[in-house]
Amino acid sequence: MDDVTGAIADPVRREILLMLRDEALSAGQIADRFAISRPAVSRHLRVLREAGLVRDTADGRRRVYTLVTTPLDELAGWLGQLMRPAGWQHHLDALETEVYRTRRERHTAAENKESA
Amino acid sequence: MDDVTGAIADPVRREILLMLRDEALSAGQIADRFAISRPAVSRHLRVLREAGLVRDTADGRRRVYTLVTTPLDELAGWLGQLMRPAGWQHHLDALETEVYRTRRERHTAAENKESA
DNA sequence: CAAACGTGTAACTCATCGGTTACGCTTCAC
DNA sequence: GTGAAGCGTAACCGATGAGTTACACGTTTG
Incomplete structure (x- = not known):
């Protein structure tokens, strides 16, 4: 629970979740939609992943993220x-x-x- | 929204909200139920207040807090x-x-x- | 009025967070 | 094989957050 509330607490992460609501996106695609650097987004994704809110699947050299609402x-x-x-x-x-x-x-x- | 998610992100504050669900409590009563110092609780209450999640009413030298779910x-x-x-x-x-x-x-x- | 109670605030410390740049690893293209 | 693409991680830094102790202020009480 703490993981989830913590993850939700950041506006960027909330936005990412909304983005993933409709379609799966690669790390790069996600990063492109934000003004912050790609590594920063990468860490946001890590937080979301550890909270169980997203799941990542390797696809060649890309990494595709999907939403997990459970x-x-x-x-x-x-x-x-x-x-x-x-x-x-x-x-x-x-x-x-x-x-x-x-x-x-x-x-x-x-x-x-x-x-x- | 950021205020709310931020407020929710802390376990102590979530607990406080649950405590206030059933009954209004004074700052002291709330603080007594936690291991942390009273000033610490006081600041948690401030965060909740600024997020609009609780309302405080002066009652003599006590300050009674009530839940606001809006x-x-x-x-x-x-x-x-x-x-x-x-x-x-x-x-x-x-x-x-x-x-x-x-x-x-x-x-x-x-x-x-x-x-x- | 003076002392004690109930709370909030101030000042400070320490840990965590979000951002950046630099770098390393794996995969695709040629 | 070599170079570029796509990502994640490491190291570092300024800001923020939660906790503590000390203190100030209004309220009851004797």
């Missing part, structure tokens, strides 16, 4: 735990999870759509 | 944005079930008398 379940559960007593119904639209106890393996987002 | 909406929305493409339907389904089933759980944390 670790977010715990965070979502924590959020739900906090918001429940208040306007629960209201948040339902935005929130979306109470999982917290279910699914844990499911999707794995292994779409090999790298048509870059 | 800022979490944005985070919840962001989370949803990330998890939607994956098992969104699934999550939503589980959520609704959960909501109807628990239905505010009996005890209700009725201490929410101090309105905004």
